[in-house]
Amino acid sequence: MSAAHDHHHGPAKGLSRWLYTTNHKDIGSLYLWFSFAMFLLGGTFALVIRAELFQPGLQFVEPNFFNQMTTMHGLVMVFGAVMPAFVGLANWMIPLMIGAPDMALPRMNNWSFWILPFAFALMVSTMFMEGGGPNFGWTFYAPLSTTYAPPSTTFFIFAVHIMGASSIMGSINVIATILNMRAPGMTLMKMPLFVWTWLITAYLLIAVMPVLAGVVTMMLFDIHFGTSFFNAAGGGDPVLFQHLFWFFGHPEVYIMILPAFGVVSAIIPTFARKRLFGYDSMVYATASIAFLSFIVWAHHMFTVGMPLAGQLFFMYATMLIAVPTGVKVFNWVATMFRGAMTFETPMLFAIAFVVLFTMGGFTGVMLAITPVDFQYHDTYFVVAHFHYVLVPGAVFSIMAATYYWLPKWTGYMYDETLGKLHFWLSFIGVNLLFFPQHFLGLAGMPRRIPDYALQFANFNWISSVGGFLFGFSQLILLFVVIKCVKGGKKATDQVWEGAQGLEWTVPSPAPYHTFETPPDPKLIHAQ
Amino acid sequence: MLSKAKLWLSLALSTLLFWSAGLHAAWDLNMPRGVTQMSRDTYDLHMTIFWWCVAIGVVVFGAMLWSIINHRKSKGVKPATFHESTKVEIVWTLIPFLILIAMAIPATRVLTAAYDASESELDVQIIGYQWRWEYRYMRENMDEEEVSFFSVLATSREEINNGVEKGENYLLEVDRPLVIPTNTKVRFLMTSADVLHAWWVPDFAIKKDTIPGFINETWVIVEEPGIYRGQCAELCGMEHGFMPIEVHALEPADFQAWYEEQQAGVRQIRELAAAEMTMADAMAQGEQIYNRNCVACHQAGGVGMPPVFPALAGSAKATGDAAVTMDTLVNGVPGTAMAAYGRQLNPIELAAIITYVRNGFGNSAGDVIQPADVNAYIQEGQ
Known part of the structure; x- marks a missing residue:
């Protein structure tokens, strides 16, 4: 083998490897590390919130800074932690799962990652500007985010534009890869569900990210160029902002959960040692959820004073989401039923996902019921609901995926004892943190307040204790991953006894280049 | 303000003792049933949906738990191979x-x-401001005095900053509450003067956004005399947590007696405004108003908090x-x-x-502004 040939195969050395890389595995790793860094940053903001809410009264921060914390926590977690984590998993796993040598558009792949750190540096820097950073909630309702916003809002708008561009490029890449680069024999209905859920997610992203870009541009014009899109005094409409935002925002929440469904649909059959019960219906359910996500947006706005007919339509449409979501949960349970289960860390996270996500689903049905939503709306009940679907939902699925594929990425088994410790501390912490928030909301505590009436003291106290437990438990994950990258028990190619799919046919760790020639079609099985 | 050490000590103590006596903490788990037909209907609906969810949860989680206990590899079971059943999928869709x-x-x-706000007997306009509510009673006869007033948080800054013990209705008390008659259909017409707010009283099961440029309506028939408290529910800026409803x-x-008293009060203020104010009076009253409205x-x-909220000390304005x-x-400053x-x-x-x-604040303009000057200024502007 010549030296030049060798050079062609291995990664470059040093920093330039990461700056110039067009390799899907490198870019996947970059996304995942970036996401973890943002998870810790957004988590730190959350701990500031929980510290302030530990007791009634103002102890640590001023109300304006508190509002910056709730806003930045939401923005960083949604756009910086959860979304990039799933893009990282997509980069690593989609080519390996469909037998492709890389992503379809590798240079764009590099760019879509490398603009992200700049977007977040810009956004976080607003906190050090005069007047402070965004303090109007992650939903940034106008006119609080336009006429009444701090001067740094322009930088926030620019950061959102960059994040949107990154997401759109990432999703074009996913679609181009899945539609064009599947190995011979990998028909659409043989694709692993993670690939299916990401294909649908990518279409959602392309559909709604331009709407977000549009709405922040309208804000920019209202702030600087004298337009009145959202200014009632100039003939504009503050409610229009909410319609546009949630037309983006509701599909956005499915963008954060559909790939999670894919991850769990891979892990449960592996550790139950039994095929997924209803593959076809899982695909159709995912597509149905994606379709419904476009016609339910105004259920976030039941209190703005829509006409009765509008309220009823959005109530019925929202309730319908429970049907395909139920199909998914029933299929996971039917897959576990009469399997031969073992409970390694990925499976523990996946089971916790199914239970706790379903609890978030129950409160979702409750919130869909419009007249009762008048009581729940903008209270801690809503905070509990969406954190149940996002933290033990989306975030647990990302952790499950990390433990599941880590041996394939590093070539070593992770420390199972520490993994289980991480799981149990996270599980207890997350429930202590969010379950009491249901009670707080029902008893009447509004969200986004830095201080509260005395009857809310007990459950806030418990919630804060849970918050710190959950937050600091995540350092165990960091330790386990670093330990696993450095060494440990060698992983086999198969890694897990019951695992199915092309990613388990390549060596562990997966070589820098895989499937340069397509895999043997005989290796491709129906799921 | 407590000192840092004292603060940490109190945090540690409360951790150990888990809220000992002295704090009025409660363990409410559920929403109030309220004092209107609407709030009771809402509560019953909430409980119906809740029990449906519990029932579904018992079935789903029960099946899961049973599988986790019985179908584990360590018990030596062999996995079944069944999958796909259109019949089952249809059942659990239907x-x-x-x-x-x-x-x-x-x-x-x-x-x-x-949604049926028709045939109200009393109409009250509710206007949201950063960070207070205005209540205006709609008159039938325009010659009558208009009763309208602002309702501002009454809890002191010392309580909020942990300087003194917090009162029973901490953050839920106002200087001038909204007063309504019982067993009367009262319609609320809601709007806002600046950003979005939301007017919410849990005991009435009413929550509605107040939106600049829009008028939203809702209504209530309260059956029990009493004091009912709520809070602004829509993030409206810095003091969002400090604009309660009473x-x-x-x-x-x-x-009716209260209403007539208010009308008499309007007449009285009109008369008082003709009198002269001394510097000492003005400064004493001004300080109170500052602490309630401006601080x-x-x-x-x-x-101030520049650049958004300018300093007043030494300000040219x-x-x-x-x-x-x-x-x-x-x-104001638009x-x-x-x-x-x-x-x-x-x-x-x-x-x-x-x-x-x-x-x-060390400013020394030296002049005493009189109510008459203010009246003259306002009339000039109109």
């Missing part, structure tokens, strides 16, 4: 669908009733031409959080706060 229909029917009924429901006869943004000592100070207070206080405060209060701003 059953939830039917349950949803069972939920949707009562929900539609309750919602339709909530409603006093009185028997209709008591309400959140302009801060103690008038130092405060110490220069009195007309400029008056204009800022009366008309496009900023500085509200127009021309309607929020009466001429006596306006004169006092203007004098206080011009002569407090």
